[in-house]
Amino acid sequence: MADCFVANVRLDDGFAGGFLIDKGRIAALVTAGAPAPHAKQTIDGHGLLAIPALVDGHMHLDKTLAGGPWLAHQAEPQRMSRIETDKKIWPMLNRSVEQRATALLDWCIGHGTAHVRTHVDVDLEGGLSKLEGVLAAKASRAGEVTVEIVAFPQSGIMRCPGVADLLDRAVQSGADLVGGLDPLEIDRDVKGHLDTVFEIADHRAKGVDIHLHEPGEMGLHSLDQICERTTALGLGGKVTVSHGFCLGSAPPDKQKAMADRMAKAGVGLVTHGGAVWAVPPLELLHEHGVLVFAGNDDVRDTWNPIGNADMLERATMICWRADYRRDTQLRFAFELCSGHGARALGQPVPAIAVGADASFALVEAEHIPAAVAGHPRRELVLHRGRVVGRDGKRVPAAA
Amino acid sequence: MADCFVANVRLDDGFAGGFLIDKGRIAALVTAGAPAPHAKQTIDGHGLLAIPALVDGHMHLDKTLAGGPWLAHQAEPQRMSRIETDKKIWPMLNRSVEQRATALLDWCIGHGTAHVRTHVDVDLEGGLSKLEGVLAAKASRAGEVTVEIVAFPQSGIMRCPGVADLLDRAVQSGADLVGGLDPLEIDRDVKGHLDTVFEIADHRAKGVDIHLHEPGEMGLHSLDQICERTTALGLGGKVTVSHGFCLGSAPPDKQKAMADRMAKAGVGLVTHGGAVWAVPPLELLHEHGVLVFAGNDDVRDTWNPIGNADMLERATMICWRADYRRDTQLRFAFELCSGHGARALGQPVPAIAVGADASFALVEAEHIPAAVAGHPRRELVLHRGRVVGRDGKRVPAAA
Numbered sequence: 001m002a003d004c005f006v007a008n009v010r011l012d013d014g015f016a017g018g019f020l021i022d023k024g025r026i027a028a029l030v031t032a033g034a035p036a037p038h039a040k041q042t043i044d045g046h047g048l049l050a051i052p053a054l055v056d057g058h059m060h061l062d063k064t065l066a067g068g069p070w071l072a073h074q075a076e077p078q079r080m081s082r083i084e085t086d087k088k089i090w091p092m093l094n095r096s097v098e099q100r101a102t103a104l105l106d107w108c109i110g111h112g113t114a115h116v117r118t119h120v121d122v123d124l125e126g127g128l129s130k131l132e133g134v135l136a137a138k139a140s141r142a143g144e145v146t147v148e149i150v151a152f153p154q155s156g157i158m159r160c161p162g163v164a165d166l167l168d169r170a171v172q173s174g175a176d177l178v179g180g181l182d183p184l185e186i187d188r189d190v191k192g193h194l195d196t197v198f199e200i201a202d203h204r205a206k207g208v209d210i211h212l213h214e215p216g217e218m219g220l221h222s223l224d225q226i227c228e229r230t231t232a233l234g235l236g237g238k239v240t241v242s243h244g245f246c247l248g249s250a251p252p253d254k255q256k257a258m259a260d261r262m263a264k265a266g267v268g269l270v271t272h273g274g275a276v277w278a279v280p281p282l283e284l285l286h287e288h289g290v291l292v293f294a295g296n297d298d299v300r301d302t303w304n305p306i307g308n309a310d311m312l313e314r315a316t317m318i319c320w321r322a323d324y325r326r327d328t329q330l331r332f333a334f335e336l337c338s339g340h341g342a343r344a345l346g347q348p349v350p351a352i353a354v355g356a357d358a359s360f361a362l363v364e365a366e367h368i369p370a371a372v373a374g375h376p377r378r379e380l381v382l383h384r385g386r387v388v389g390r391d392g393k394r395v396p397a398a399a
Numbered sequence: 400m401a402d403c404f405v406a407n408v409r410l411d412d413g414f415a416g417g418f419l420i421d422k423g424r425i426a427a428l429v430t431a432g433a434p435a436p437h438a439k440q441t442i443d444g445h446g447l448l449a450i451p452a453l454v455d456g457h458m459h460l461d462k463t464l465a466g467g468p469w470l471a472h473q474a475e476p477q478r479m480s481r482i483e484t485d486k487k488i489w490p491m492l493n494r495s496v497e498q499r500a501t502a503l504l505d506w507c508i509g510h511g512t513a514h515v516r517t518h519v520d521v522d523l524e525g526g527l528s529k530l531e532g533v534l535a536a537k538a539s540r541a542g543e544v545t546v547e548i549v550a551f552p553q554s555g556i557m558r559c560p561g562v563a564d565l566l567d568r569a570v571q572s573g574a575d576l577v578g579g580l581d582p583l584e585i586d587r588d589v590k591g592h593l594d595t596v597f598e599i600a601d602h603r604a605k606g607v608d609i610h611l612h613e614p615g616e617m618g619l620h621s622l623d624q625i626c627e628r629t630t631a632l633g634l635g636g637k638v639t640v641s642h643g644f645c646l647g648s649a650p651p652d653k654q655k656a657m658a659d660r661m662a663k664a665g666v667g668l669v670t671h672g673g674a675v676w677a678v679p680p681l682e683l684l685h686e687h688g689v690l691v692f693a694g695n696d697d698v699r700d701t702w703n704p705i706g707n708a709d710m711l712e713r714a715t716m717i718c719w720r721a722d723y724r725r726d727t728q729l730r731f732a733f734e735l736c737s738g739h740g741a742r743a744l745g746q747p748v749p750a751i752a753v754g755a756d757a758s759f760a761l762v763e764a765e766h767i768p769a770a771v772a773g774h775p776r777r778e779l780v781l782h783r784g785r786v787v788g789r790d791g792k793r794v795p796a797a798a
Contacts, residue, residue, distance in 0.1 A: 070765045073724040276722045300772060305729070306718050308773040317716065319705050323675045325472040330704065366469045373699060374707040377776065377791070392776070 002027055002039045003385060004358075009045030011352055012368045019050070021358040024384035028354060043387070045362055048379055051334075051371055052350035053114035053359035054311035055341030057270040058242055058295025059104070061118040061137060061147075062130040066300045066309075067103025068095045073305050079185070079213065083155055086302050087125055097133025098140070104299060105141045107309035110393040112361030112381045115347050116145060117209070117270075117295065119152035119179055119242075122166045128173055135174045143397075144388045148345050150209045152179035157196050158187040164196050171204045178204075181211035183222050190225055198229040207238035209270075212246070215277075219246025223258060227265035236266020237291075240344060244269050247285070248278025255281050256288065263289035268344050271336070272297040273318040282322060283332065293341040294318060294333075311337040312363075312375040319372060330369035358385040401426055401438045402784060403757075408444035410751055411767045418449070420757040423783035427753060442786070444761055447778055450733075450770055451749035452513030452758035453710035454740030456669040457641055457694025458503070460517040460536060460546075461529040465699045465708075466502025467494045472704050478584070478612065482554055485701050486524055496532025497539070503698060504540045506708035509792040511760030511777045514746050515544060516608070516669075516694065518551035518578055518641075521565045527572055534573045542796075543787045547744050549608045551578035556595050557586040563595045570603045577603075580610035582621050589624055597628040606637035608669075611645070614676075618645025622657060626664035635665020636690075639743060643668050646684070647677025654680050655687065662688035667743050670735070671696040672717040681721060682731065685739075692740040693717060693732075710736040711762075711774040718771060729768035757784040 002022040010016050020028040020037050030037060063086070065071050075085035093100075101118075108116055120134045131151065138147040151170035157163045157180070167178055178201045183193035194210075201208045208230075214222055223241060230239045241262075247255055247269070259281070262269070268291035271280055285292050296314055299307035315333040318324070324333055339349045352360050361378040365371035381389030389395060401421040409415050419427040419436050429436060462485070464470050474484035492499075500517075507515055519533045530550065537546040550569035556562045556579070566577055577600045582592035593609075600607045607629075613621055622640060629638045640661075646654055646668070658680070661668070667690035670679055684691050695713055698706035714732040717723070723732055738748045751759050760777040764770035780788030788794060 070769050072726045072768070075724075077722075275719050304724055305768065305772045306715060306724070308775075316705060317719070320674050320716070321720075323476075325474075325703055325705070327471045369471070369704065370469050373704045376707075 002037065004041045004043065005037055005039035006043045006045050006382070007036060008047055009050045009362060010047065011050060018045070019352065019358065021385045024358055024386070026352065026354055026356050026358050043380070046379070048362035049365045049367065049371060050352050050360045050362055051112070051312075051368065052338050052352055053357070053361070053383070054112050054337050055115045055293070055345060055347070055350070056108060056113050056295050056309070056311050057117050057293040057341040057344055058272065058297050059116055059118040060298055060301060060303070061101035061104055061116070061134050062097050062120045063301040063303060064100050064104040064299055065302065066100060066107055068100065071302070075303070079182070082303050089302055097130050098136040101134050101137035102140055104309060105137055105145055105147070106394040107299070109141065109144050109381065109383070110378065110389040111310040111312065112378045112389060113309070113311050114145060114350065114359045114383055115148070115342060115345050117148045117150065117345055119150045119209070119211075120175065121154040122151045122163065122170050123153065123155040124160050124162055127166060128170055131170050131173060131175055143386065144383050144394070146347065148177070149175045150177040150179040151175035152211075153181065156186040156193075158189045158192040164200070168200050168204070171200060171206050177201070177207040177209050179209055179211070182214050184218050185214050190222055194225055194229055198233055198235070201235065202233045207240070208235065209240040209242055211242045212244050215246055216249060219244070220250060220254065220258060223247075224261065227261050227267050230265040230267050239266065240268045240270055242270050244271070244280050245274070245277040247280035248274060255284055259285050259288035259290055268292065270295050270344070271318070273314065273321045279322050282318070282336065283329070286332070291340060291344055292336060293344045294336040295341070310375060312371060315372045316375045327369045330372040334368050334372050359383050361389070401436065403440045403442065404436055404438035405442045405444050405781070406435060407446055408449045408761060409446065410449055417444070418751065418757065420784045423757055423785070425751065425753055425755050425757050442779070445778070447761035448764045448766065448770060449751050449759045449761055450511070450767065451737050451751055452756070452760070452782070453511050453736050454514045454692070454744060454746070454749070455507060455512050455694050455708070455710050456516050456692040456740040456743055457671065457696050458515055458517040459697055459700060459702070460500035460503055460515070460533050461496050461519045462700040462702060463499050463503040463698055464701065465499060465506055467499065470701070474702070478581070481702050488701055496529050497535040500533050500536035501539055503708060504536055504544055504546070505793040506698070508540065508543050508782070509777065509780065509788040510709040510711065511780045511788060512708070512710050513544060513749065513758045513782055514547070514741060514744050516547045516549065516744055518549045518608070518610075519574065520553040521550045521562065521569050522552065522554040523559050523561055526565060527569055530569050530572060530574055542785065543782050543793070545746065547576070548574045549576040549578040550574035551610070552580065555585040555592075557588045557591040563599070567599050567603070570599065570605050576600070576606040576608050578608050578610070581613050583617050584613050589621055593624055593628055597632055597634070600634065600637075601632045606639070607634065608639040608641060610641045611643050614645055615648060618643070619649060619653065619657060622646075623660065626660050626666050629664040629666050638665065639667045639669055641669050643670070643679050644673070644676040646679035647673060654683055658684050658687035658689055667691065669694050669743070670717070672713065672720045678721045681717070681735065682728070685731070690739060690743055691735060692743045693735040694740070709774060711770060714771045715774045726768045729771040733767050733771050758782050760788070
């Protein structure tokens with residue numbers, strides 16, 4: 001007998017009926033009106049729409065203050081002030097990295113996020129302690145969400161001798177990718193920074209994800225250098241640029257040329273939608289063959305207090321910011337927050353189909369565009385066949 | 400005996416206890432631990448935070464598709480295409496203005512919005528029919544939300560002879576303000592358009608609210624002309640500019656000069672936070688004495704499918720877009736969506752204090768900044784002492 005039957009649900013393609021779930025996967029789609037199959041458990045879907053699992057391609061689990069007392073934002077607007085302010089605040093937090101990261105993962109789970117890529121600071125002050133905390137959080141939520149970790153040199157590499165070794169140790173200690181950031185702005189050494197990042201990735205057979213906030217021609221230069229190294233080392237498909245704001249303000253011909261360069265090199269882009277900066281030309285990048293996906297970035301943390309970790313709301317915000325109004329655009333925004341993110345994270349593309357992981361959420365919406373337009377609460381969340389969220393919140397496993 | 404006691408709630412200032420409510424107003428704040436007063440009804444607040452009522456300063460109740468079937472967005476990006484597309488779509492909608500406007504008001508009520516200013520199209524094709532529909536919706540939700548109506552010449556005035564008379568009739572038929580839009584871009588006659596709008600407002604002793612999307616120097620010129628007429632007619636405090644995107648892209652010295660001019664003239668500004676356009680300098684305008692407030696603008700409508708009418712989420716989006724991170728800024732964003740909007744609409748400023756309207760919502764948050772950061776669901780909404788919303792949705796009055 002199958003494990004579970006979720007009755008009375010709908011799909012974006014018009015299907016109405018139920019999902020038979022066994023061993024964490026969808027075993028059958030049963031059309032409404034057909035006899036309900038026998039299962040150990042039946043869940044009433046109340047006619048809600050099932051949407052595929054969400055994917056958050058850019059988080060900072062180690063920085064969050066989720067689940068604990070509010071801390072008023074203290075840093076000045078410059079990136080270096082935020083880096084330094086963190087170092088003052090962190091020793092005073094009386095909750096561990098594991099506690100805080102777990103609380104934020106719980107927010108993700110409640111919103112129907114199945115996969116997360118998080119950056120974790122690796123620096124001289126903290127060593128690998130934050131990585132250890134996030135690894136513990138990841139382990140404590142295994143079976144509810146999968147977590148991929150980028151060893152992130154938030155304070156720079158070349159300006160902090162010793163960090164390169166820490167990054168190398170991090171990817172031998174549980175980190176899945178090597179990170180980097182703004183090689184001109186932070187290290188003031190694009191060659192040294194990128195050579196180091198790519199050398200570790202190449203040596204340890206890992207992927208790369210580099211924060212690139214650098215504006216204008218500065219950012220385009222760094223992006224070009226990232227593409228060059230990706231091609232030279234044959235790392236295509238394993239390299240991501242986070243943000244890439246420089247693409248948003250570039251003139252159209254440069255946007256197209258860089259989109260071609262990124263597509264040929266196999267360099268993807270993850271976005272949170274831009275906020276104050278110009279949004280990268282997401283549709284253009286996608287049309288040129290660049291793997292584009294989305295993430296929430298800072299959520300209730302020492303860098304930014306705003307956010308709730310909801311990737312469906314992120315899709316809404318991307319639409320609002322990028323001026324997406326047509327159904328095709330709303331669907332594209334959803335893909336940025338689901339399928340495209342899964343492709344980037346090397347996960348099976350979320351789908352509600354026979355044989356796929358039974359990872360989905362139920363929402364009150366007509367179809368995917370309507371779900372993106374209003375990001376209704378996740379009434380129920382299943383992860384690999386198990387109920388992990390209800391009413392927008394994680395539900396602990398039954399004892 | 401008082402009507403109601405809402406027990407076990409908190410306020411932003413640290414108060415913990417209950418609110419005694421009588422005849423729609425707050426009769427007493429009762430500190431936790433004090434004996435619970437007698438009341439006809441007691442509601443358990445479950446330790447939630449009470450936030451003052453929200454105010455939506457810019458809606459289009461007549462354009463919405465809320466509550467009905469999804470309609471894929473059809474218009475081209477230009478404003479004129481959206482105006483013309485509406486005229487093709489509207490005759491085919493099989494739900495009345497009243498039905499659609501009521502459905503959107505219900506979304507507002509469920510999110511804790513107590514006051515709405517809506518624009519209603521007045522044009523040659525529809526005459527005053529949309530005004531009549533919105534007036535009916537307003538009447539059907541009296542006691543749950545107050546609605547202020549702007550007679551809005553969406554298709555222009557000078558290019559559509561007869562609209563001026565319709566606007567004049569509209570404000571004699573239930574509209575509270577005279578609207579206008581983009582006098583250079585739509586009517587190509589800033590003098591004719593503004594003279595007409597202000598003459599009707601002056602003659603009928605009404606306020607003015609003018610959509611101004613015009614960019615750059617074009618918009619600044621129109622804004623200057625609006626200030627001039629406001630001063631000349633002594634309409635200070637009764638005139639609003641909607642959007643004012645031109646302010647967002649102006650150089651700082653022009654922003655400051657225009658802020659001074661608006662403050663002296665008594666011209667306010669309502670914003671949705673900018674989306675694709677530069678956000679007007681909201682803090683600077685406020686510091687210069689301009690009444691700045693916020694609204695959702697299009698919600699699930701023929702102009703834009705995005706949105707859910709939640710003004711607390713609008714506060715979040717404004718923070719994200721304007722890069723507000725400090726507590727003072729998060730509080731300012733809340734005021735844009737509550738107190739400042741009430742000032743603009745001539746309503747009592749929402750407050751949870753003895754003598755004030757018992758209009759508030761309960762949310763799971765530490766204080767106002769935390770509520771803005773994550774815009775949690777409204778667990779319970781009271782309007783003038785009556786429960787009107789629960790779990791983010793309107794609840795019809797008990798029979």
